Amino acid sequence: MKILVIGASGRVGKILTKKLLENNHQVIGTTRQDESLFSNQNYTQISLDLLGEIEEIQEKIPNHIDAIYFVSGSRAKNLLALDLHGAIKTMKIAENKNIKQYIMLSAVFSLETNKWKEEGFDELKDYYIAKHYADEWLIRNTNLNYTILQPSALTETTGTGKIEVDIQHPGENAIEDVATTLLEVLNNKATFKKVISMHSGTTPIKEAINNIGQ
Template structure:
């Protein structure tokens, strides 16, 4: 497949691109960095500014893309421009190009506001508001074949290949396991039009995804 990864230089984006390349996909990664991120013949790079106008974003997206990942994040800066408005503009641009498959990395409980007073989430309220409405737009206002993957806290540690999905705990995730889950979702048609949360657990990623 030919895949666009929006946010290829991020913590999850880096692992995601590596796994997609290992599976022999053609990957176009977006980053504002000048240096090429991956030395691979199947990788190309795009300086895509998601704070630009929607039409300017669409002009840079190739027509024959098979799937788009949104794994970009503001890191707490310009949350409205990046995590909300930027995300929605990429959805609109992808629709304009006739691309259907769109996989969003979101955050645990983004659509469940009743959980937002819990420790760790209350301090990220602006970010959660942005992710909430971006995810709402994707579900309710787009025609995309979306999957929203809601990850708990991201941790720099070795992946286990095992996750738990859709329970009531925010939990933690090895970054490699989030990337592996995003990769597995690509070929799992049962995840289309689905939203699910995950954290490290006891079930293999493919087995967990098969239950959706």
């Protein structure tokens, strides 16, 4: 498949891109870095300014893309302009280009505002507001085959390859496990139009994803 990874140089994006290439996908990564992230014949790289006009962004994105991953993040520097407005621009472009699947890396319980105070997310409230409305837009204002993955707190620990989904309380996720889960939802119709919350657990990732909706 021909896949656009928006945010390929990020903590999740870099591991995800590596996994996609290992699975022989053709990957276009976006980053503001000049140096290529990967030396691989199936990898190309473009500089994409999500703060720019939608027409400028769309012009840079190649045609005939099969799926978009949005794994970019402002790290709290441009929450509204990037995590919200920038994300929505890419959703509109995905529709304009008839892209089959749009996969959003979000945050646990981004759509369940009643849990924010209960679970102690007050210090991340602005971030959660941006993610909430980006996810809402994707669900309510597009016809895309979206998959929204909502991991718990990301850790630099070694992945276990095991998770739990549709969770009731937050936990932690190894970044590698989040990247593996993102790979697993690719072109998986069982995950179309689904919001998947997750943390580390005891169920193999492939099994957890294949059981979505059952």
